[in-house]
Each structure stands twice: as structure tokens, then as C-alpha cells.
Amino acid sequence: MEEIIRTEDLCAGYEGSVVLKELNFIINKGEITVILGKSGCGKSTILKTIIGLIPPISGDIYFYKKKMDYLSESSVNNLYRRIGVLFQNNALLNSLNLYDNVSIPIKMHYPELQKEIEKEMVFSTLSQVGLLKSYNKFPSQLSGGMRKRAALARSMILDPDIIFCDEPTTGLDPITAHGLDELMLNLKNIFGITLVVVTHELRSIEKISDKVIVLKDGAVHFSGKYDKLFTLNDSFINKFFLKE
């Protein structure tokens, strides 16, 4: 299976504290990889480090087997054209309506694309996430679940190779969360998009994950298939999944 992202002895963190300690893992193409762990164990830090928002302290990140240089503008731009990010708090621009929010990546990366094609793309993406009729609404007029779906639409508009989702279903009711899980599965199954999902939601993990990475104190505690998790009889994992 083709690898998209690989980390080698990755250490990262914030001023004065190392959160991620020598992480080694691989994210394969066409899979949904779920990263889970206790609050503060570095789940969101992994995403932020891979997408270049936090500089690594040491270690390397490889994108399509090519070492990432976050100081190089071309390297970072190449990464940003091929990834989509769904932030924990959605990060929709409040001054723009849904149509304009979702069309930002097209307008910025492909200004030569004709308006009529842009419109088709935005409307078809909004229709996939079920927000077509709300295209002219502003983020403040949407519910939490709608905002998540709008943010997902923005992250997928340019058919990224990989979408990073930071706690996509947290705070949503089970029905809306289920809808979002279905949407992520469709992205994988129909469009072959790779997803990296940080979540605490046990139902979501069971449903969508191809691979699970469990973090404990900033280090990889387990990496493998979801089913394999419970054959280990590991106390930390059992506690996490409420089996103990």
C-alpha cells in the first residue's frame, strides 16, 4: 500500500514543553487513520505539526516519500495544495457566506478557472455535504453540525489527497455525528481520499477507522487495525474503550 505520510523520530511541542516524543508512524493512501488518546496527549499537535503550523523540534516528516522542508515556500505550498484541513472549531470566515467560504481555495489556487465551473464545483460540493440550500447563509446562521459540514466542504473542494480532521464529531448529536461519519466514509470509498481523524468518539472510531494510532503521553502506544486493539489485553486501551 502506498504511503502518503511517514514520520521518523518526530518530536514537537510548544515553548518549553515537548508534547510529541519520537513518533514513528505511517499513513497509507486510501485509508482512514484515527488518532486517539487522552486529552493533552498530543493528538491535535500531530496534525498541526504535519500541516506545518508547529515547527518540529527534531525528527522528519515525509510527504509522498519526500522529506518535508517547512521553511521552503514551494514545499509548503505543494503540501497545502494537496491537503485539506477540518479544524476543531471549523475556522470558517464569519464575514463570508457559505459559497464564498467554500470557494476560497479555488479562487486562491486557480484564479484562471471560469466562474461557471467554480459555481458548479461549489454547488456540487455543498450538495454532497447537504448544504446546497444554505449556500448564501453566513456561518453565524448555521448550526454546529452544519458548520462542521461546511468546513468539510471547504477542505474537500480541491480533491485533496488527504484530509485532516480535528475532532470532527465532537459536540454533535449522535444523528449529526453519524451523518458526518458517513460523509467521511464516502470520501474514502468513492473518491479515494485519505483521512486522518483525531477523535474521542468511540462509536466513530469503530465505524470509520481502517487504522488506529493510540497515543499515550506523546508517544505511540499502539498502531494497527481497530480489531487488533482488543486482542492485546492492554490496560490503558481497555480503560479508554470502557472495557475495564
Place this chain on the structure above:
Amino acid sequence: MTEEKKDILLPEKFTIENVPFLLNKIKELKKDVNIEIDFENVERFDSSAIAFLNHLKTNYENISFKNITSEFNKILGMFHTNEDIEHDLQIITPRKRFEHIANRFLKLRSNFKKYILLLSDEIYYTILYIFNRKGVYPGEISNQMYDIGFKSSPILCLISFLVGVTISITTLDQLNNFGADIYIADIVGFGMIRELIPLMTGIILAGKIGASITAEISSMKVLEEVDAIKTMGLVPEQFLMVPRLIAITLAVPLLIAIADVIGILGGVIIAKLFSGIQPSAFFREMLVTVDLKDFFIGLGKTMVFGWTVVITAGYKGFSVEKGAVEIGNATTDSVVLSISLIIVLDCLFALLLY
């Protein structure tokens, strides 16, 4: 007569990089040309390719597809968008224009009502606090006094001094023509204490304090902190506003005293430098026209301006509902409205007091 026909062979990589070129090519062809789009070479496509095909299907009748795979066709069907969705047409009829004006008038009336309600609430809560000392976070009044009073004093001193200097220079020039240089003391003293210092202080408070109060309260509103205050059984209009109103009431007399001294000092320096008027002669002349009543009138006006700034800032802050843009707009509106109200009130004072 045979119809003209044109084949377009799609590239292997049918993606967003090629779509603008393909659409331009189709647009260049005559409308009566039958176009056949050949999918034979297509190995990779993306959502822009599907959007492109949907656009062709909807808008061009003379286009047909060939060698299209069933897999592609299936995905094409999944991307169907609602054709009824179109941007709303903005047709402005005279009736709509009238409705728009009427709505703006009604909104203005409702805003005025809300402002007056907030003002009366604040008067009530402030009096209530003075008697029962409840509903305000301990130590908040002194914190606000530090922010409103101490932090505003440097800029106020600088502006007062410069206004004093400017007024003296421009007036001295005219007084020189009549040999009446000494009356500079009356003009600077009277004008600064009763008019310019209160007005400048009000404007500085609006720009510095008003903007910060609106930004703070509106952010709290957006981040649901105001709701949290309510759920703790507190009244946000009391909890957030009363300390600021009391702080400005206590800070303004000090600010005015400092500003008056510094402003007049600017006049004294210019009078000495440009006309050789001794400071003692300046003050003697000034006290002939200016007395303690003028200081209190200036102080009273500034106090009213200060309250106006705080109430306006709070009103604009509380009116924000959601969104970062509203915070910016509310802050700007707060400063503009405060300054406008200060000038209107100043005009009313002039009519009443002279």
C-alpha cells in the same frame, strides 16, 4: 447542407489544470457546431472535471459524449446539483425602496429605545451598587480606574499641551495687531477650561476607552461569556458596566485637573516666548475672567461626556450577536456614535450655559 462537426479528445489527466483551457476552446467554437467529447484517453479526473461536464450538459445543446465509462457516468450522476438554486435577483422596485427606508427608520427608533433603556438600567444599577455594594466583582472598580484614568493620562496631557500651544500661537497673531497681547490669558484660560479641554478629553475617552469597552464586551458576547455571567445569576449590564461608570466618574476630575494645568501651561510658554508676557501677569489676567465656576462647568461637561462614552460603548458591545466582523463594526460604530453625541451635547451645553 451537412452540419459542421468537431471532436474534442479529452486529455489523460482531466483535472482542474486543464479545465479552463477546455472550456475556452468550447466557447470559441461556433454555436451551430456539433461537439463530440471523447473520453477515450481519460485516466484521471477530479471534481472540477465533473463540474465542467455538468456545466456543458446544462448549458450546451450541441454537445455529446463518447467512450464514457460506466464508472464515470455513475459519479457524474452523484454530483447532480439543484439547478433551481440561483443567486437571488436584486430587483429594487419603488415599493421595496420605500420599505427599506421605513425599515431603517423603525430600526433607528428601536435602537434609540434600547439606548435609553440601557441608560436608565445603568443609572438604577449604579445607585443600587452605591447603597448595597453587590453585583460587581471586588477590585474591578480600581482596575477600571487604572485603565480609564492612569492609562489615558499621557495621551491627554500631550494633546492638551499641544492644543494650548496651537490656540496661543494662532490667537496671539491676531491680538498683536491690536496691541492686546495680554488678553491671550483670558482666551486660553476661558477657552481651554470651559470648552477645549472637556471636548478633547471626551474625544480621547471615546477613542481609547469607548473602543476598548465595546471590543471587550462584544468579544465576551460572541464567546458566550455574557451568557455565562447571566447563568451565574448576575446581571451583565451591572457586572460589566457599573465598575466602568464608577471608575470614569472618579477618574474624570483627576484627568480634567491635570489636562487644565498642562493645557494652560502650553499657553503660558507661548505667551512668554512669543510676546514676552510674564507667567505672573498671565495668571493675574486669566483670573480676572476665569473663576472656579468655569472649572466646575468644564468638569461637569466632561463627566457627562465620559458617561456618554461608557454607555454608548456598552450599548454597542451588548448589541453584537455573533461573529468577528460584528465586533469590528461595533467598535467603529461605538467611537463614531460617542464622538457625535459628545459634539451634540457640547452644543446643547453651549446653548444652555451662555
